[in-house]
Amino acid sequence: GAGVSQSPSNKVTEKGKDVELRCDPISGHTALYWYRQSLGQGLEFLIYFQGNSAPDKSGLPSDRFSAERTGGSVSTLTIQRTQQEDSAVYLCASSLGTAQYGWTFGSGTRLTVV
Amino acid sequence: GESVGLHLPTLSVQEGDNSIINCAYSNSASDYFIWYKQESGKGPQFIIDIRSNMDKRQGQRVTVLLNKTVKHLSLQIAATQPGDSAVYFCAENMISARQLTFGSGTQLTVLP
Structure with a gap:
């Protein structure tokens, strides 16, 4: 598609449930990034993919968070046993490579854990 | 209940005036910088970028200045318009x- 697409746009879940967030990057973009944005704050790096591999998982907050990417395209961020502190907007971005290219962000998934 | 969190720095300008948004970056090894604009409910949108071998770059109504000596970045918006109201983020990158x-x-707010 023309831009980075994320789904769902909003997700309300009960504490303890698992959630899956999806990102469709721009076609041909080999690099894909996940960030988290808490209310009124900046963007916190979670993980990036180059192709299907994730060389840097250092930003994942806990082992409840995991992400995968298949076919060098769609990525899924999974949060297991959600906690209230997981409530945030989860943003995905893609770029042509991990070099100095402009990144394009999706509109994010707003996750609310109740 | 009252939410707890960081309060963003705010800047209010009159429509038509110039805006200057400042950013201090942390890593002297950063070699690429980007300004993003984020409107409510949307993802960050690329505005302008600059590499560390430059100290100024101009776009349409926007100029980015880079001072590596003091690790400072600024975004200047000329003739600010109501549509410029948004949160502006600077970002730094090392290869x-x-x-x-x-x-x-x-948070930039443009006043009528």
Whole structure:
């Protein structure tokens, strides 16, 4: 598609449930990034993919968070046993490579854990 | 209940005036910088970028200035318009890090 697409746009879940967030990057973009944005704050790096591999998982907050990417395209961020502190907007971005290219962000998934 | 969190720096300008948004970055090894604009409910949108071998770059109505000596970045918006109201983030990148590190953002409000 023309831009980075994320789904769902909003997700309300009960504490303890698992959630899956999806990102469709721009076609041909080999690099894909996940960030988290808490209310009124900046963007916190979670993980990036180059192709299907994730060389840097250092930003994942806990082992409840995991992400995968298949076919060098769609990525899924999974949060297991959600906690209230997981409530945030989860943003995905893609770029042509991990070099100095402009990144394009999706509109994010707003996750609310109740 | 009252929410707890960081309050963004704010900047209010009159429509038609110029705006200057400042950012201090943290890593002297950063070699690429980007300004993003984020409107409510949307993802960050690329505005302008600059590499560390430059100290100024101009776009349409926007100019980015880079001072590596004091690790300072600024975004100047000429003739600010109501549509410029948003949160503005600076981001820094090192090739070796392969990720962008974002500042905390500045809320720009354009007054009629």
